[in-house]
Amino acid sequence: MKIHNKLFLILFSFTFSIIAGLVVLIQYSIGQGIIDFVNAKEVKALEPLAVKLSKEYARTPSWEKIVGGDEQFLMLVNAQLRDSQFLPATRGVPQRPFMRNDDRFGPPRGFGQRERRPPPEHAAHYVLLDENQQRIFGKLFDDLKYIKTPIELNGKTIAYLGVSKRQSLADGYELDFLKQQTNYLWLIALTAGLLTLLLSFLLSRHLVGPVKQIANGMHKLTKGQYSTKLSLERKDELGQLSEDFNTLAFTLAKDEQVRKRWLANISHELRTPMSILLGELEAMLLGIREPTHSNISSANDEALHLKRLIDDLHMLNSAELGGMHYTMQPTDIGFLLNSIEQKYHVIFEQHNIKFYLLNSANNSTINADKTRVLQLLDNILMNAVHYAQCSTISLTATNINIKGHAYLELIIEDNGIGVEQTHLSHLFEYLYRVDSSRNRQEGGSGLGLSICQHIVKGHSGEITAEKASIGGLAIVIKLPLFTQ
Structure with missing residues (x-):
């Protein structure tokens, strides 16, 4: 896979994952916030009932006489929530006022026992607890959490009015609001995803484009095309890299010229004394020149000149390889x-x-x-x-x-x-x-x-x-x- 595609996939996947995670987190936060708001609102709606129960208890300190039983307790709750959006589980049961000793209902069957059947997660359940938070009337489930409103008399808590926390919403304008916000969130996520797709493509091309040019330039350098030059008008590290590339290409071109001139010069320097030396020796061998002391001395001078040149070349080569030692x-x-x-x-x-x-x-x-x-x-x-x-x-x-x-x-x-x-x-x-x-x-x-x-x-x-x-x-x- 090309680096352009890799970079694009990495940028897009990373950004899209963050956006999706944020959308899910925000949606969960809004949902929980609305549920907590509904629960708090319901507790607020039941506060007058707690006040009424406190007043009744002041006159008649017996919950059996005041309420009567589970069914009567739910009727009281239903009466309190009649004008609100909250309805108890016993919807449709006739409303009853507070009971007296002479007209209260007897305790229902199963009084004092907790129900074991798990309730629907969007339904609320109500319970009246004593000062030790033990059930008196209503429904108390082990798997639910309850918001407990204390019922106080003369500064002392005499009972608790509990309502179970909803874990979801079934209806109401809050549910409509939640659905609306969810739609908006996913619309925003879709828009952000499209923008991420576009930006990832443009950014990857912006970053990889100069790299491709530099790679092509390096490929030309390997073929000996030292006149290659990049023109990247950038102020970042890639721009500095392109300038370094141009400097490298210029240096290689210059070194290539020096190498060619070096080869031409050294061949010429070696050929000149060698040609003279061979010419003089050949002339003496053919008898054109006499092997006199003067002619032999001339040939010897050329040989010495050739030796000095070779010695100097050896010294320079030693210096280049670090072989020229110094006793400081x-x-x-x-x-x-x-x-x-x-x-x-x-x-x-x-x-x-x-x-x-x-x-x-x-x-x-x-x-x-x-x-x-x-x-x-x-x-x-x-x-x-x-x-x-x-x-x-x-x-x-x-x-x-x-x-x-x-x-x-x-x-x-x-x-x-x-x-x-x-x-x-x-x-x-x-x-x-x-x-x-x-x-x-x-x-x-x-x-x-x-x-x-x-x-x-x-x-x-x-x-x-x-x-x-x-x-x-x-x-x-x-x-x-x-x-x-």
Whole structure:
């Protein structure tokens, strides 16, 4: 079953069950309320009889003399309820006044015994009880509950006038009212059910529609259609999910382009030195070129270039898989930068490059792998020496604070040809070259800056490329300072 149908059935069934339950509960509550109202009304109608019986008892303290028997008791009740909607069980019996000693009826047969036949649930039964709530006259059933009105004389209860509680209604305007309310309730329930059906359908479609679009989009992504884009104008979680989907599709498309460019570049990078090497070896084998020291040295250079490329690829692969290990220890910034200056002094003189070291972080320490940091600076400086065509290189070290955290900022600038703004964000991608026609024998593997980025990330730092203040390219490195 589809999720749309499941959601619709769940919403409709749950809501309809609540509505039906409420209707039944309200109907039961109204019915019980009306029955309780009728019972209370009947007790109210019998209150004058209790007053009369109290007055008669004051004159003649004998219930047998006052009432006479069961039949006479029911006649009294019938006389009291004559003008009301309530009629006793002995309907049609002639009415008699209060009896005296000389004209009362004798006790009926079975006097003092309770009747055992269960009465109809809608009929009321009346009983006169003594002060101990024992039957004197009338009908007292074990299965019925009675509302007992005390008959008092001089503040003392001398008897009780009881009427059984009705459990249902047989006739009267209350029954008509109850039937009318029941019809209204079921009409309301039917209307609410239809509205629930409509709302459940609309709500399920409103919720499931975007899910279907996202599912279709995911299906297209699995087929490699990374240009798929969703346009859900929603402000809820599904809208956020659609935005995340679009971000995912864009990322996959970008990664696919990078992968294709990576495959093209790596195949080209490997093919170039390999073709040169095979061409030189084939020429020497065919006798076109003599196997002189110079020719063999040229072939060896191509083999070394190929080896460096493979080594860099292996290092990058190790970094991606977490295989580039770091031995972290507190490292003094001043000592590190002085080592760099001494190491490259001769190289800078050979290329007629002026080097300026501006260190305002002499007393600072970073937690770093010294070998990896030297490799990082080596790659950046050698790039500047070989490719920037510069005459000046500066290295500035300062301490900065970013959001309450202390960092060492290293800025390596040159005054060379620089890099266009559009290329700056791509310099750290694998095999990315600003000048694709550069001689690959001099151009290196194209992986140096990618390795630099992995080293900086391994030290929880950040590396970016910017326009230099002195005209060329600036590499900015931020490394967290060591805190004890």
